[in-house]
Amino acid sequence: MSIEARLESATTEFQKIQKDLTSAVEARQKLDTQLQENEIVEK
Numbered sequence: 001m002s003i004e005a006r007l008e009s010a011t012t013e014f015q016k017i018q019k020d021l022t023s024a025v026e027a028r029q030k031l032d033t034q035l036q037e038n039e040i041v042e043k
Contacts, residue, residue: 001009
């Protein structure tokens, strides 16, 4: 496997991980918002 092919493969893998991370961060922010709303309602 050439260096170019390995680099391309690693880049693709990195972009996939980055996309997964972005999704996880967005989900976390959504849950944080819901938690804050729940805490306001409980008061």
